[in-house]
Amino acid sequence: MNRKRIIAALAALSLVSVCAAMSSRDNWTAEEKEELVSMSLRMLDAPAADPTNRVADDSSAAAFGKQLFFDTRFSSNGQVSCATCHKPDLDFQDGKPFGEGVGKTGRRTMAIAGMAHSPFFFWDGRKDSQWSQALGPLESAVEHGGTRAQYAHVVAAHYRTEYERIFGPLPDLADIPHTAGPAVDAAARRAWDGLSGQQRDSVTGVFVNIGKAIAAYERTIELRPSRFDRYVDALSATGRPPKDVLSDEETAGLRLFLGKANCTRCHNGPLLTNNDFHNTGVAQVAPSPPDFGRSKGVMDVLQDEFNCRSRWSDAAADQCVELEFLVTDSSALEGAFKVPSLRNVANRAPYMHAGQLETLSDVLQHYNRALPSAVGTSELEELKLTSAELRQLEAFLHSLTSGPVD
Amino acid sequence: MNALGTHGRYLWQRRAVAAAVLSAVVVFAARDAQAAGKHDIEPPAKSEFGLGPRASVGGHYTAVLQPSQPLKPRQLQTVLVVVTDSEGHTVDGATIAIDGGMPQHGHGLPTQPRVTKNLGSGVYEIGGVRFNMGGWWEFSLDITGAAGSDKVTFNLAL
Numbered sequence: 001m002n003r004k005r006i007i008a009a010l011a012a013l014s015l016v017s018v019c020a021a022m023s024s025r026d027n028w029t030a031e032e033k034e035e036l037v038s039m040s041l042r043m044l045d046a047p048a049a050d051p052t053n054r055v056a057d058d059s060s061a062a063a064f065g066k067q068l069f070f071d072t073r074f075s076s077n078g079q080v081s082c083a084t085c086h087k088p089d090l091d092f093q094d095g096k097p098f099g100e101g102v103g104k105t106g107r108r109t110m111a112i113a114g115m116a117h118s119p120f121f122f123w124d125g126r127k128d129s130q131w132s133q134a135l136g137p138l139e140s141a142v143e144h145g146g147t148r149a150q151y152a153h154v155v156a157a158h159y160r161t162e163y164e165r166i167f168g169p170l171p172d173l174a175d176i177p178h179t180a181g182p183a184v185d186a187a188a189r190r191a192w193d194g195l196s197g198q199q200r201d202s203v204t205g206v207f208v209n210i211g212k213a214i215a216a217y218e219r220t221i222e223l224r225p226s227r228f229d230r231y232v233d234a235l236s237a238t239g240r241p242p243k244d245v246l247s248d249e250e251t252a253g254l255r256l257f258l259g260k261a262n263c264t265r266c267h268n269g270p271l272l273t274n275n276d277f278h279n280t281g282v283a284q285v286a287p288s289p290p291d292f293g294r295s296k297g298v299m300d301v302l303q304d305e306f307n308c309r310s311r312w313s314d315a316a317a318d319q320c321v322e323l324e325f326l327v328t329d330s331s332a333l334e335g336a337f338k339v340p341s342l343r344n345v346a347n348r349a350p351y352m353h354a355g356q357l358e359t360l361s362d363v364l365q366h367y368n369r370a371l372p373s374a375v376g377t378s379e380l381e382e383l384k385l386t387s388a389e390l391r392q393l394e395a396f397l398h399s400l401t402s403g404p405v406d
Numbered sequence: 407m408n409a410l411g412t413h414g415r416y417l418w419q420r421r422a423v424a425a426a427v428l429s430a431v432v433v434f435a436a437r438d439a440q441a442a443g444k445h446d447i448e449p450p451a452k453s454e455f456g457l458g459p460r461a462s463v464g465g466h467y468t469a470v471l472q473p474s475q476p477l478k479p480r481q482l483q484t485v486l487v488v489v490t491d492s493e494g495h496t497v498d499g500a501t502i503a504i505d506g507g508m509p510q511h512g513h514g515l516p517t518q519p520r521v522t523k524n525l526g527s528g529v530y531e532i533g534g535v536r537f538n539m540g541g542w543w544e545f546s547l548d549i550t551g552a553a554g555s556d557k558v559t560f561n562l563a564l
Contacts, residue, residue, distance in 0.1 A: 264539065274479070274539055275538075325482070327516065332514070379513065
């Protein structure tokens with residue numbers, strides 16, 4: 001009798017503890033639910049209008065830009081296109097620590113989907129529009145390696161119809177040398193300096209339109225919903241967490257993501273990024289010269305030949321609000337790099353701005369330890385997560401995968 | 407040193423060591439407090455949150471925030487502020503400097519908002535307001551007008 005009672009009591013107790021475990025796993029407070037819903041891809045509005053690019057939402061410009069994006073003639077060796085590093089089947093990145101064009105860059109190739117929502121581009125935000133971003137690699141000696149004169153000639157030879165339908169008549173390029181531009185090498189620079197101001201403007205005008213068409217294409221590269229979105233959307237619709245969408249481990253990871261692990265400080269909103277710049281103490285690639293990240297990016301974007309305020313931008317002066325209210329003199333900018341979206345993050349090793357960390361597990365360890373930064377001051381605080389909790393977080397990050405984008 | 411003699415030197419050394427140990431303890435304690443401190447700052451009571459009307463520290467001014475749209479994280483927004491003096495008269499021609507941040511995270515505002523238009527009748531337009539995450543934000547206005555300089559701090563829940 002006594003024994004039966006004990007067994008019954010034990011059974012009741014274990015039932016209670018199972019229920020308690022279930023409720024702690026599945027119960028989200030109203031505040032947490034609100035935050036979860038704010039992270040659903042459904043909450044992502046269309047990208048804000050880009051006043052700097054009058055063809056940003058023009059479908060024929062996007063179609064033209066797509067052709068340019070995959071065309072290797074826009075390079076010094078005829079072998080490099082945008083898609084060399086931004087591979088469509090790899091979430092428009094390359095899975096390498098450094099982008100490799102005609103040479104090797106010093107930074108990790110960034111994904112493109114969702115980028116139209118960002119006010120600044122590159123890891124240091126040294127560009128303030130998608131079109132001016134696209135022009136950077138084209139003239140980089142280690143990426144496409146060519147010159148703006150060469151690219152204008154490629155357009156005239158192969159894309160005259162497409163170009164003129166969107167941008168009007170191409171300028172006369174008969175007297176423009178094949179290789180000339182202000183960036184790359186000394187010979188190209190000399191040829192560029194030999195041109196009249198009007199010739200340089202003609203070439204630069206075509207070059208800018210190449211960027212604007214590529215940007216119009218890039219704006220159409222969208223994200224697809226992940227399992228995480230299915231979970232949140234069902235939670236939002238029914239008020240209850242759905243079964244069989246996220247595993248217990250993934251749900252536990254999500255709870256840490258919102259809470260103890262502080263991830264949503266920066267990785268918030270439907271793209272799981274605040275599109276800002278933060279110092280997280282990621283190791284320098286080489287000790288010298290140090291990479292100051294955003295503090296240099298801020299200076300670069302203000303001086304950029306193609307920024308929002310430049311004559312190549314289609315924006316009115318009062319539309320350049322991001323530059324107008326830019327923080328330029330804060331020590332928080334030193335060693336700060338852009339917060340990337342975490343969508344598809346599990347498919348995007350290696351991590352950080354120069355692929356310093358090989359796996360997601362390495363990344364989570366990095367945040368857990370919160371070592372000081374070699375440049376500037378890290379914003380991280382030691383998290384003291386257990387190895388089981390780190391595994392849960394990693395499991396959760398896998399639920400953000402949504403397959404290849406179009 | 408010689409004037410102190412051996413015993414004196416010994417005492418001095420002991421004091422120096424003790425001082426060093428003490429200062430190390432203080433430094434570490436301070437560092438710990440700093441590391442743990444940010445999290446430990448409790449947000450004010452719910453009644454302290456909101457767009458106002460909110461009085462300045464010295465009671466010289468009262469301000470009300472009127473965002474053009476409900477404040478949302480990550481977006482660059484425009485906010486109107488209406489400033490009145492202690493007698494309820496609107497304050498025109500004031501200089502307003504904007505500051506703020508997240509006390510629990512130890513960082514400031516991600517942009518440099520400033521007054522972009524003086525609309526008259528105590529109404530000022532503040533441009534370039536952005537909050538880059540949800541949570542408790544402080545948003546402060548340093549108001550300098552005929553009644554002097556005073557500061558009003560809003561607590562906002564994003």
